[in-house]
Amino acid sequence: MLVLKTPKERWDPRWAALLVVDVQNDFVSSKGSAAKRGEDVSAAQAAVPKLIRLIDEARRVGLTVVYIKTTHSEWTDTPSWIFRKSQQSALDTCREGTWGAELYEGISPLPSERVVIKHRYSAFINTDLNTVLKAKGIESVLVTGVATNVCVETTTRDAYMYDYYVTMVSDCSAAYDPKLHLST
DSSP: OOOOOSHHHHTOTTTEEEEEEOOBHHHHSTTSHHHHTTOOOHHHHHHHHHHHHHHHHHHHHTOEEEEEEEOBOTTTOOHHHHHHHHHTTOTTTTBTTSGGGSBOTTOOOOTTSEEEEESSSOSSTTSSHHHHHHHTTOOEEEEEEEOIIIIIHHHHHHHHHTTOEEEEEEEEEEOSSHHHHHHO
16 A cells, blocks of 8 residues: 655546546536536636646646536436436436536536546545546546535545545636635
């Protein structure tokens, strides 16, 4: 087991991966479901150019890049999920096969990069993310995406619980409320 004491060690491409969480049309676009229900998506939109630069640099240095997408369908919507989401007017968010579930403009995985599909806030719950990372020898993750205080934070906490070294990249993440972003 590696003991990675410094940021330089934790971010070494030999054992680090960049996770790009939920940078999808419904969460980032002004035409997406978050904006339609009144969320301020401007911070998410502002984070995208920085995230694209980070992805480009990650590729340049050979860092593993994994994209995480949320999708929902009749096959994954449990009664409790439907109840919670209906209270937030969010049932139409990231429906499987829709434009809203697609990655936002400029966020384009290469054929060699993995896309993990999730159905809940954490990218580790009922997905193959942990297996994918372990298969690549990953010990450390840099976590980015939307929304900082929901799916990014939940994924970050679960990564920590799975014994990964974790770095949240705050300027490549966003929440709909700046206070929630800063407090995460």
